[in-house]
Amino acid sequence: MALRINDIAPDFTADTSVGPISFHDWIGDSYAILFSHPKDFTPVCTTEFGAVAQLAGEFAKRNTKVIGISVDGVTEHMAWKKDIESFAGAPATFPIIADDGLKVAKLYDMLPADAYLPDGRTPADSQTVRTTFIISPDKKVQLMLIYPMTVGRNFDEILRALDAIQAGAKNPIATPANWKPGDDVIVKTSVSTADARVKFGEVNEIFPYLRTIKAPK
Template identity: 50%
Template sequence: MSLRLGDIAPDFEQDSSTGRIRFHEWLGHSWGVLFSHPADFTPVCTTELGLTSKLAGEFGKRNVKTIALSVDSVASHAEWIMDINETQAANVGFPILADGDRKVSELYDMIHPNASETFTVRSLFVIDPQKKVRLTITYPASTGRNFDEVLRVIDSLQLTDHYQVATPGNWKQGDDVVIVPSLKDEEVIRRKFPKGYNALRPYLRMTPQPDK
């Protein structure tokens, strides 16, 4: 059964390139990004893992841990990481799960038979500190992930968790946000949004990002 937004991300214990991982314990109180790859030594995934390594500082600022998955072995991962580091000028330090028994792939519904009966599709999950799934994206094998979008969504989730706002289309850090329609008390609105707001419609009230 596929995971839906708000579901608790399944816990598991599995070997990885950095040792045995007990997933919920490993996450601790952090956010997490779990993303899968069809196999080691695949070109698009090599670029993605290199990019993830280079974005370690950005993920760290957001209290996000990253963890990849491939169905190949720990020994294969070790060789692949050397290739990634060399070809992408990277330094992969995050774990790559060795999911040879497909345990994690099946828990997270990463095997799509109409795409491949053996290889995982390229899924990505954002998981919050309460272990809830907050975002799912599944890409075709031919298309590399947009990690700027992953970071943008995490920024939106973290902002909207703390303020009664939503983020409009193409929003990025520093842009105006939308006051949620359920908030109607003008005194409460003035207190929560002292910078004011622009009511384009009664249901569409734009306000400066409240934590800036």
């Protein structure tokens, strides 16, 4: 059955570039971003891993751990990591899961359950394994993004979405189209305008169902 928003992210144990982990234990009380790749030593994925390395401080500020996954083994990951760090000019300190047996890819519905990748497989064989998950500290899936092979992920957008998720976890608000941190936010429809004024102060009622406020501190 396909994963959906608010499902519990499946737990698993796996070898990684920093040693064995149990996924839920590794997340702990943090948010987590799991981003998957179809193969090591591929051009788009190298730029993406490099972008994550450069943004390590931004993720840390948001109490967010980042973990990559690729359908190769730890030996390949460690060799590829040198290219990633050379390209990024930054250390890639986040773990990379070794999923050469496709256990995690199937568990997270990135591949059909009966998928079998041949020896000598190419990225085209595992191209559906290009997914990003944001997972909250309660281990629930908050966001899923799936990209084609030729389109590099926009990690500024992933940070923006993470900020929006975290803002909505703290207050009964939602974020409008193209929202950025600091912009006005939307009062959830479950909150009356009167209650919103008590909680937040000034409320801009555009329509009875669309009310905006200054972003809570």
